[in-house]
Amino acid sequence: MKTSIAIIGPGIAGITLARALVSSADVTIFEKSRGLGGRMANRRRAGFTFDHGAQYFTARSEVFRSVVERAVEAGNAGIWPNAVHTLTADGLVTDSRPPEPRYIGLPGMSGLANGLAEGLQIRKEATVAALKRAENGWSLTDGEGQDLGRFDLVISTAPAPQTIRLMPEAFSGREALASVRISGCFTLMIGLDAPPDLGFQAARINDEILSWIAVEASKPSHADKAALTIHSRNDWAEANLERDRDEVKAEMLASLKRLLGRDFSNAAWLDLHRWRYANVDKPAGHPFLFDEAFGLGACGDWCLGNRVEAAVESATALSKMLTIRLQGA
Ligand SMILES: Cc1cc2nc3c(=O)[nH]c(=O)nc-3n(C[C@H](O)[C@H](O)[C@H](O)COP(=O)(O)OP(=O)(O)OC[C@H]3O[C@@H](n4cnc5c(N)ncnc54)[C@H](O)[C@@H]3O)c2cc1C
Numbered sequence: 001m002k003t004s005i006a007i008i009g010p011g012i013a014g015i016t017l018a019r020a021l022v023s024s025a026d027v028t029i030f031e032k033s034r035g036l037g038g039r040m041a042n043r044r045r046a047g048f049t050f051d052h053g054a055q056y057f058t059a060r061s062e063v064f065r066s067v068v069e070r071a072v073e074a075g076n077a078g079i080w081p082n083a084v085h086t087l088t089a090d091g092l093v094t095d096s097r098p099p100e101p102r103y104i105g106l107p108g109m110s111g112l113a114n115g116l117a118e119g120l121q122i123r124k125e126a127t128v129a130a131l132k133r134a135e136n137g138w139s140l141t142d143g144e145g146q147d148l149g150r151f152d153l154v155i156s157t158a159p160a161p162q163t164i165r166l167m168p169e170a171f172s173g174r175e176a177l178a179s180v181r182i183s184g185c186f187t188l189m190i191g192l193d194a195p196p197d198l199g200f201q202a203a204r205i206n207d208e209i210l211s212w213i214a215v216e217a218s219k220p221s222h223a224d225k226a227a228l229t230i231h232s233r234n235d236w237a238e239a240n241l242e243r244d245r246d247e248v249k250a251e252m253l254a255s256l257k258r259l260l261g262r263d264f265s266n267a268a269w270l271d272l273h274r275w276r277y278a279n280v281d282k283p284a285g286h287p288f289l290f291d292e293a294f295g296l297g298a299c300g301d302w303c304l305g306n307r308v309e310a311a312v313e314s315a316t317a318l319s320k321m322l323t324i325r326l327q328g329a
Contacts, residue, residue: 003153004026004151004153005026005152008156010113010122011311013300014155020320021326022119024326025326029121029123030140031122032125036113036114037109037112039053039054040110043271047191049216051109051216051229054307055212056102056104057307058103060100076115076116078103078219080218080220081202081218085202087204087206092200128140128141128148131166135150137150138151154297157300157311159302160302167296168296173286176284176285176286179284180282180302185278186273187273188228188230188232188256192225192228195226198213209232209236210232210256214229216228234278249270253265280305280310283310287304288321299314299318300314
């Protein structure tokens with residue numbers, strides 16, 4: 001009988017891991033929400049489309065590049081933006097770094113995960129709330145104590161502060177998990193009646209509150225309605241995480257007005273998303289964590305860095321180790 005493996009989270013790390021293991025193990029992925037992709041997220045509201053998590057990703061390793069190129073051919077990814085500007089109080093500065101393809105998922109950011117997940121066994125709206133020792137493995141339960149099944153091995157790809165809550169006290173990777181620092185972020189989503197014509201597709205922002213602005217209509221397949229996605233700075237989000245959402249929205253809109261000279265407070269659509277865990281400030285510094293005695297492991301961006309590619313690299317490293325282990329099983 002094949003080894004059964006539960007993977008917590010179908011973000012890019014969980015999906016990369018599942019794809020690598022699916023031919024040699026019986027793999028089930030659990031996702032607490034209704035969608036795939038984790039922080040590679042998109043949202044459709046009132047006819048507007050927002051990529052409200054990761055903005056774009058690079059594919060520098062040969063393996064990931066070939067995965068992304070296939071996704072581009074299949075229509076699940078595309079290249080965007082043509083340039084990243086810098087927006088300051090004094091005006092726009094064009095990005096001067098050497099050109100390198102930057103990719104997005106299509107039709108929204110989660111399109112990459114959705115395409116790569118084809119054929120995988122995924123249980124949506126299934127939050128893994130607890131792991132209990134079961135005969136030669138682990139029994140998973142959800143928040144209501146409902147049984148989610150028994151598995152030989154369990155791998156968590158949830159952000160480190162969430163993974164540590166699931167792992168037993170004696171898990172060998174506990175110290176590494178506790179050392180990870182991940183900051184929050186607020187995302188302001190603005191839907192407009194007419195294209196804003198800002199003169200750029202995307203810009204980093206030098207500001208005390210805001211860090212990024214994307215013109216959604218400049219993306220392939222988002223051109224239906226004009227929309228803007230704006231990220232706060234991580235340090236500002238951390239200092240304001242528990243604040244009233246309307247106050248956060250108002251401060252972000254006021255900053256945007258100072259920078260662009262436009263008031264979007266009466267826009268056709270306004271929405272705010274709070275990311276409790278958005279960007280990794282301090283990674284674990286290990287490609288992955290795995291406790292052989294427990295049969296428990298973890299991987300994700302927070303192992304190695306702060307980006308989509310770090311998540312892919314971490315999951316790939318763990319999949320190589322597990323593949324060798326499964327061949328010997
Ligand atoms: C606002 C923002 C902007 C960003 N910008 C960029 C960027 O421009 N470029 C870039 O490369 N990266 C960016 N990132 C980072 C990038 O999104 C991440 O590095 C990457 O998506 C992490 O993938 P992952 O699979 O490791 O984790 P995640 O995507 O977080 O996946 C974890 C999954 O686990 C699920 N989960 C968690 N706990 C449970 C549970 N108990 N039970 C079931 N499921 C669970 C979650 O719902 C999620 O689907 C950004 C992130 C944010 C939030």
